[in-house]
Amino acid sequence: MEKANSSVPKPRKTSVLSNYEISVSIAFKRDCEVFLVEFAKQKTLSYAKFANIWQLKNMSYIFADQTYVSLLKTLCEECFAILTQCIIHQKNVYMKIGALYLLYGLYYKQPIEGMVKIRVSYDEYTIIKDLMDEMAKEKYMEPLFIFAKLKADVAFNYVGCSMPRSIRFIKNTKKAFTAHTLNANFGENPLSKFEGILQDESVVKLQDTCKRYEMALKKNSSIYPNIDQFKSTIMDDLNAAHKKLFSEDHSTPSEQIETDLKILNSRQEIKLRALKSENATYRGAKQVLTAIDLE
Structure with a gap:
């Protein structure tokens, strides 16, 4: 019986975590691009506008259906790293602040006991601080509040380099981030x-x-x-x-989101009117006929 040829290279084993990181990075970048392009179209730094788009895009479900805590932690790390780099490298101020709002929202939505921190190096923190100084100069208070809240809750982990130095991170699976990673054309709906x-x-x-x-x-x-x-x-x-x-729907993504925002605003107005009504009878105040009453 002949021995197997030892010169034939064995297929390289890739870790589950490494493959997961690549998949997460690609998927979240796409979601991030679509979200930030829509926010930038609003031409405002209003957190209320951001919150409307957050609800329409169902960003709260980004951590759903994660089976393992270790993978959930990796997902948080990848999301925070991508958004931090977006704040650092983007030229569009609406996308910068939109990324900050996203970072804030996802940080407090993470379903992990012992929250994953946001890694920032000294150079990165300096750039973010300069951005906040610019916001203060222009009297935009909402971005300042968001940043101050993150700092007060010790959300940042101040590190020597943004990428961890360990065996797992020796080979970087992410492509280099450039200022043009997120732009209007790249964030368009592929169907267009x-x-x-x-x-x-x-x-x-x-x-x-x-x-x-x-x-x-x-x-x-x-x-x-x-x-x-x-x-x-x-x-x-x-x-x-x-x-x-x-054949059925010819509306563009921007037209669709405007329609969705109108529907959301109308629902909020109805809710407010209902809460202000003093003559309305709610379920808790209604008298319900039960079997005991019939005896």
């Missing part, structure tokens, strides 16, 4: 790029190629009777997918 695909030059050429190929098959079938004639369904599938996606 697909909407005009039928008019794209490459798709028009594909349609023409399919037609010419079908004609050539018919022409050669008389010479070669055994040739397999078939019609390509590529364009039919593409048209069907396009019709399914865009």
Whole structure:
């Protein structure tokens, strides 16, 4: 019996934690981009506007369905690191403050006993402090309150470098963060790029190629009777997918969020009117007929 060839390299084992970090980083960056682009469109630093978008995007569920505490801790670390880098590197002030608000919201929403701290190096803290000085100069009080609240609750862990130095972090799985990681184009709904695909030059050429190929098959079938004639369904599938996606709702993401905000505001107004009403009878005050009363 021959021995197995020892020169054949064994497949490299990747840790569950490493794969999880990569998946979390990609997923949260996408959610973060969409959220911050929508907040930046509001052209305001109002925390109330931020809270409306937070509710519409269901950001409270970001920690849902996490089975293991260790993975939940990793999720918190990744989210905090991405948002911190966004505050540091973004050029758009609305995205900077939006990232600060997100950092604040997620920090207090983390469902961990012994909360995960936000790692900031000296250089990073200096940049954040300069941003807060600018907010104070312009008299924007809400970002200042958020930052002061985080500091008062000891949310920051002041470190020598933002990335931990241990075996687990020797190979950085995250791509370098640049100022252009989050921008309006990157944060657009991917479906918006697909909407005009039928008019794209490459798709028009594909349609023409399919037609010419079908004609050539018919022409050669008389010479070669055994040739397999078939019609390509590529364009039919593409048209069907396009019709399914865009035949019902043509609203853009920005139009949709404006509609959702109007609905949310109207619901809040109804709730306030109900609370102010002095003549309304609520469930707790109603007399309910029970079986004892019938005896």
